[in-house]
Amino acid sequence: MSEERPNHDGRWTDTAPGPAQRGSADVTDLPAFTERSLGLVIDLDTCVGCHACVVACKGWNTEHYGAPLADSDAYGANPVGSFLNRVHSFEVQPDGDAPARLVHFPKSCLHCEDAPCVTVCPTGASYKRSEDGIVLVNESDCIGCGLCAWACPYGAREMDLVEGVMKKCTLCVDRIYNENLPEEDREPACVRTCPTGARHFGDLSDPSSDVSKLVAERGGIELMPEQDTKPVNRYLPPRGKDGELDVLAPFLEPVAEEPKGFMAWLDSALERL
Amino acid sequence: MHPAKSIILFTTLSGLGFGFLAFLCVGPSPVTGWGAVAGFASGLALAGAGLMASAFHLGHPERALKAFTQWRSSWLSREGWLACATLAVTGANAAFAVFAGIRVPPLAWLGAVLCVITLTATSMIYAQLKTVPRWNHWTTTALFLLLAFCGGALLSAMTWTAVTLLAGTGLVQCYAWRIGDSRLRASGTTSATATGLGGSGAVRSFEPPHTGDSYLTREMIHVIARRHSRKLRRTAFLLSFLLPVALLSAASAYGQAIWAAAICAHVAGVFVLRWLFFAEAEHVVGFYYGRR
Ligand code: SF4
Ligand code: SF4
Numbered sequence: 001m002s003e004e005r006p007n008h009d010g011r012w013t014d015t016a017p018g019p020a021q022r023g024s025a026d027v028t029d030l031p032a033f034t035e036r037s038l039g040l041v042i043d044l045d046t047c048v049g050c051h052a053c054v055v056a057c058k059g060w061n062t063e064h065y066g067a068p069l070a071d072s073d074a075y076g077a078n079p080v081g082s083f084l085n086r087v088h089s090f091e092v093q094p095d096g097d098a099p100a101r102l103v104h105f106p107k108s109c110l111h112c113e114d115a116p117c118v119t120v121c122p123t124g125a126s127y128k129r130s131e132d133g134i135v136l137v138n139e140s141d142c143i144g145c146g147l148c149a150w151a152c153p154y155g156a157r158e159m160d161l162v163e164g165v166m167k168k169c170t171l172c173v174d175r176i177y178n179e180n181l182p183e184e185d186r187e188p189a190c191v192r193t194c195p196t197g198a199r200h201f202g203d204l205s206d207p208s209s210d211v212s213k214l215v216a217e218r219g220g221i222e223l224m225p226e227q228d229t230k231p232v233n234r235y236l237p238p239r240g241k242d243g244e245l246d247v248l249a250p251f252l253e254p255v256a257e258e259p260k261g262f263m264a265w266l267d268s269a270l271e272r273l
Numbered sequence: 274m275h276p277a278k279s280i281i282l283f284t285t286l287s288g289l290g291f292g293f294l295a296f297l298c299v300g301p302s303p304v305t306g307w308g309a310v311a312g313f314a315s316g317l318a319l320a321g322a323g324l325m326a327s328a329f330h331l332g333h334p335e336r337a338l339k340a341f342t343q344w345r346s347s348w349l350s351r352e353g354w355l356a357c358a359t360l361a362v363t364g365a366n367a368a369f370a371v372f373a374g375i376r377v378p379p380l381a382w383l384g385a386v387l388c389v390i391t392l393t394a395t396s397m398i399y400a401q402l403k404t405v406p407r408w409n410h411w412t413t414t415a416l417f418l419l420l421a422f423c424g425g426a427l428l429s430a431m432t433w434t435a436v437t438l439l440a441g442t443g444l445v446q447c448y449a450w451r452i453g454d455s456r457l458r459a460s461g462t463t464s465a466t467a468t469g470l471g472g473s474g475a476v477r478s479f480e481p482p483h484t485g486d487s488y489l490t491r492e493m494i495h496v497i498a499r500r501h502s503r504k505l506r507r508t509a510f511l512l513s514f515l516l517p518v519a520l521l522s523a524a525s526a527y528g529q530a531i532w533a534a535a536i537c538a539h540v541a542g543v544f545v546l547r548w549l550f551f552a553e554a555e556h557v558v559g560f561y562y563g564r565r
Contacts, residue, residue: 029346044470054482079485086482088561090464094474102479103470107561116403122340122350141339144332147349149492150274153404153462155558158488164332221469224557226461227403235469 031130037205039232046198049104053190060189070162109156109169110231117148276551279329287323292421295388313367352394359387406460412449443514467560478563493556513542
């Protein structure tokens with residue numbers, strides 16, 4: 001079934017640079033320098049945990065570059081499938097008796113600068129592009145050894161159980177440069193689809209880019225800095241709760257504290273009963 | 274980590290094979306004639322079988338040759354080259370011993386050194402992984418080497434070398450278990466650093482991203498049967514170290530049957546040790562799932 005797919009072998013039918021066209025640098029050494037560092041900034045304050053990005057990602061990446069993202073036993077007792085983006089939910093319990101907070105946490109490849117998944121790869125299938133820093137897998141070179149998935153601390157790589165090759169977020173490399181798409185669609189599917197605008201895409205090596213400004217303004221953080229992977233993606237921490245629990249609360253305050261007229265009579269009559 | 278049969282077979286058999294080959298190359302016992310035929314054949318067969326088993330772990334074994342390209346950066350690729358080089362050199366050394374009945378010391382030493390480097394490269398595939406703190410420690414390499422040497426000494430029937438190595442390796446194994454149990458905490462990775470949410474309180478996984486299993490939970494978060502790990506540690510220790518030492522102490526009196534029993538016990542023990550090596554290893558991705 002996959003043979004019918006026009007670009008299953010890593011050839012790119014309708015897009016700009018892809019794995020097949022990269023030069024002769026078939027080495028899983030990391031590039032010394034990347035011209036840009038494309039990545040995502042994910043706002044944990046805004047994400048509502050709707051999983052729309054998960055579905056959009058699965059949809060686009062099943063129909064486009066590389067092997068489709070397989071599911072097995074999809075309607076059975078034990079369904080499993082490959083996904084490139086998943087949304088966790090965490091509970092954060094502050095000290096004392098303050099109420100716990102629920103934080104939805106989307107997670108996909110962070111396109112690390114010091115990507116351990118790239119250097120462990122024995123075949124050169126895993127590589128980091130020097131032009132934009134995107135970490136990709138050339139599926140026709142992948143032997144499916146799984147070592148790269150072991151080397152990634154974030155669980156960003158999943159072996160496709162049907163095709164036997166490693167799948168990971170491509171940052172929608174076949175959308176962002178794709179001139180056949182309308183301009184507004186030239187961003188990753190997850191970013192395009194997010195109904196709350198919790199996902200932002202841009203060049204994090206450029207301090208004047210919108211994403212870099214957002215990171216500076218909101219104190220964007222790296223995940224697992226102690227793993228020394230230097231991830232490009234950043235997470236914006238949830239904003240603190242202010243005293244006002246609900247912005248609408250003032251409008252809902254009772255207009256009259258003390259009943260008047262008929263209601264006052266009824267109230268006192270009931271009191272007397 | 275998921276203890277895959279193919280990788281357990283690979284590391285155990287090739288470890289035994291390369292350990293034995295190293296002893297055959299430079300050990301004191303004369304290896305010529307039929308002894309050499311049997312010895313080298315079984316050493317090469319063990320190492321080769323281990324490498325074949327590793328191919329069963331691949332999603333695309335038919336592309337395995339591509340794995341020889343990235344020796345500059347990848348330990349897995351280096352291991353491939355070194356294993357082939359070692360098989361070639363020890364094979365040549367075996368041919369001289371078997372067909373010409375002569376020893377070629379430079380070739381023999383080169384073979385033995387290559388055995389050691391190959392075993393080191395195999396261990397580095399695991400020891401390099403910062404994401405698995407239990408493996409990311411010198412004891413991983415030390416044990417891969419020492420266990421291979423134990424097997425080699427046992428197979429070449431060198432009583433006192435074997436007893437000494439078994440005792441020493443047993444101690445290193447105990448140390449590795451002790452230090453291993455604290456490695457995850459020592460790594461500094463927690464659910465707070467994994468999510469960056471530690472600043473506002475205690476972080477707990479509330480709901481995982483999927484209701485069933487995924488490749489990640491199956492491969493990296495193997496919690497099944499871990500609760501038996503203490504029992505298995507004792508069993509493995511008994512089989513791989515205590516029993517062979519006890520048997521060897523009586524070996525001179527009873528001869529070959531005892532040797533065979535000691536070897537069988539040791540190899541069975543190493544299989545259990547390798548199972549534990551994988552099953553007990555915690556991957557830091559577990560922090561996203563609130564499991565380890
Ligand atoms: S998040 Fe994981 S897969 Fe992506 S670049 Fe970093 S280490 Fe590699
Ligand atoms: S699974 Fe594929 S991409 Fe990953 S390390 Fe192995 S060959 Fe490289």
